[in-house]
Amino acid sequence: MNMHVPRIHTAGEKALIAAIEAARATLPGNGDVMQRRDEAAGLLRAAGLPSRKVEAWHYTDLRNLLRGIPVGAGAGAGAGASEALIDGALMLRAGDDGVGRLDDVADMPEGVAVASMASAFASGAAAPLLAVASDHDAVGMVSAAMASTGFEVLVAAGAQVARPIQLDFAASAALHAVNRINIGAGAKAMLIERAHGGGMSSLVTWLSVADGADVTFVLLQDAADDALHFGRLVIEIGAQAKVLLLAVNSGGGLVRREIDVAVNGEHSDFKLRGMNLLSGRRHVDVTMVVRHRVEHTTSTELLRNVVTGEGRGVFQGQIRVAAEAQKTDARMACNTLLLSDEGEFLAKPELEIFADDVACGHGATVAEINRDHLFYLMARGVPEAEAKALLVRAFVSELLDDLEDEALHDALNDVLSSWLATH
């Protein structure tokens, strides 16, 4: 594609470009930051949104799927309660007004420092976070062009932070945030990033995990049924570090979540546990790449998807093993339970291996509710809807059952329960 050829924009592209132009005057940033924004907007104008012809967007034809920008409840309307996923979590809240609110700053856990992104926009330090990878990087373009809030979180080396830290993004019409999170060597922490509310939102987070650190990161997206959401999480993992990422999508209208993991240090371990609950007419795309770059690293990626109504899910999972990354052990599985004839889930697992002494595997399955199981439960008097809910929970539970943190297990179980109760 030649991005300099002028092309006719779709209605969705026009609406997105108009939203960017309307927002520009109010966006924070020094010259560097504003230059990044203008470059991103210029790229979007020239290249447009990616269509199915771009391989990375093959199952999410953004150019044709995006018909307009959802207005949500309207700016300033508020997006409803932002409750802590886990009781007692330190809450960092951001809404549409671009102001990052830091609760309990006086009561910060030891070894934790947080700041609003405002000063980094003003100084230009945020400019590198507004990166656009290519002319089809729609997530990068939207974020760079409009990000106006976010947080910086630093966890000091060796800090053992028992209190979960929740970065909470409640959109009422438009909310675009970038975050930078650095976890020091040997530190232990749990972070939760929640995107909810309506309208359009984007959330790009850069997470750096230093040697020997142990991080649990929860990505929860439970936005309104017509919400448009772009997400990206970029993780760099040091030696002997452990990262457990729980990626949950239980809402949204049109959602693209990108996860880019670089396993940079030896003897480190990355785990992804993904739960996608797709109902109504939502389209949720999880696109992940894990880059094993050094020897002796492990990763497992396990996704459990439940599709009902006209829900549509996509998982593109790529494991790349560099030539130097001998003894890599990487396993990926994507399992889907289809509850309706109209729903679908498209899985594209890929292995790209340049090393010769590795153990890598992937599998994808799609199944319906087991009719024998359903009959058995109903033959004991359990009504059909309740029996199906039991079986859906059984299907998803394997993801949650090996979570060591009981509060986290219960919180995610509650997310599942409330979805089951309403779908």
Place this chain on the structure above:
Amino acid sequence: MLEIRNLHARIAEDGTEIIRGLDLHVKPGEVAAIMGPNGSGKSTLSYIIAGRDDYEVTEGDILWNGESILEMDVAERAASGIFLAFQYPMEIPGVATMEFLKVSMNAQRKARGLDPMKTPDFIRVVKENAAKLNISMDMLKRPLNVGFSGGEKKRAEILQMQLLQPLMAVMDETDSGLDIDALKVVADGVNALRGPDRAFLVITHYQRLLDYIVPDTVHVLYKGRIIHSGTRELALHLEENGYADIIAKAA
């Protein structure tokens, strides 16, 4: 109590007729045995009574306390007091046995207008009944039937029956795959539930089970019809002589 009238039923998927004009009447308190050679429709009959939608009733009716159950779904039939003890109980990974027992008991209580059981009461009643069947609490901590031996599965079925207290239990070849000790435990469980208000339909291939669960009536099912009915002596006769002479007589 249960009255099956001129029942005709076929496999929904391919239309194969399995039940071809079956009549059967089971009274309260009665233990009725259904015997028959392989392929006569014994298991199909149990599934049709339970309401499995793989089968279509094309003619006739099943009356339960005078009312047709054909329009009721599987769960409604169960809640109305019909229990099917499976020949091959399902293993359901991810569903905890105790949770399943509680959900099913409370679903039936709800259908009958009763409040859900309180957890301590529930645990007590499960423990009491499980002990009688040599079912350990460790077994009940596992996912439903997962990793249970054949005998353990059958005992778990009897435990469910004892907890749900049905008005009628359809036992589908409960003896298959059981050694003699397990058979006795299962039979004791069934016998403990016998009473003037509760009926049993015991489907079996072998007479042996009927030494332990002594029936009031015995019916021979062949090619989808009851071709002969009698008392317990009929089962002993079949054990010695096989089905050939009765089939020949009926033809």
